[in-house]
Amino acid sequence: MKIKFLMLLAGLLLFSCKSPEARRPVTQKSGSYINEAVERNRAIVAEEEARIQKIIENDSTREYISSPNGFWYYYNTKDTTSTKTPEFGDVVEFDYNIKSLGGENIYSDEDIAPRTYAIDQEELFSGLRQGLKLMKEGETVTFLFPSHKAFGYYGDKNRIGSDVPVISTVTLIDISEASEPEQENNN
Template sequence: MKVKIVMLLAGLLLFSCKSPEARRPVTQKSGSYINEAVERNRKIVAEEEAQIQRIIKNDSTREYISSPNGFWYFYNVKDTTSTKTPQFGDVVEFDYSLQTLDGQNIYTDEEITPRTYTMDKEQLFSGLRQGLKIMKEGETVTFLFPSHKAFGYYGDKKRIGKDVPVISKVTLMNISEETEENNNQNN
């Protein structure tokens, strides 16, 4: 009897120590949807960049600069004496407007009004955030942003639809270091 109990306990121990097996999914999906989305986005980017390159090619009056961040720009007003550009935490006051690539106004600078922004601590579309970092106080720069650097797939849910590249004319009026007062206003 003891031998049967010992064998039963040994059998239970042997089978209860089995590690759990991974469950397999009922259906397996391929990466085709992701691959299709990537390919669709590549086509959109290529089309937008071709539009921007046509604008640049047809405008021989300005010197366009290609940013390593994926947008193009030219200076309307350039400061050649100052070296100060906004850094992380600086508070900048700027004015800007937004247009489609064919020059239709989306938002005028009067509609947006001067804007105060704490560098990299508040929300701002990525192209404009990166563009402000290259500007100096008093400069006016016109940026050509592909949609992925502007409002992307979702737009702004008001006047800018999905995948709309934009032209933005930006004037940087003031750069100041972040103060306690500004810090308290942002919180």
């Protein structure tokens, strides 16, 4: 009896010392959802850009500039003498509004009020953040932003819904250079 018990114990120990194997998922999903989302987003971008291009084609009074960042703009007031544009850390004071592509006010400049913004150090929607870097003090520029450069899929959770392209007229009031950290005198 003792021999059978020892053989059984030795057999259990021998076969139970196997390394654990990874479990395979019961179902495997393909990348079809991601591919569908990519195609849907491409269609949205193409439709928004076509709407913006139609606005540009129908407006022969202004010279629109295509930004390499994926939006379009024109100058309402342009400063041809200054060369200073905001850089990382500079604090800018600006005033802006937001309209739909049809021209209806979403946020007027009174709703937003002039605000200050430290370049690339605070939250601001990407198109406006990039647009401010193109401006000089005293300029007024109108930007046409596709939704992915404005508030995107989520909107602003208030007045701007999902995937809404916008027009924004921005006036750059002031540029203050980033201040160097003050060093203490250790005398």
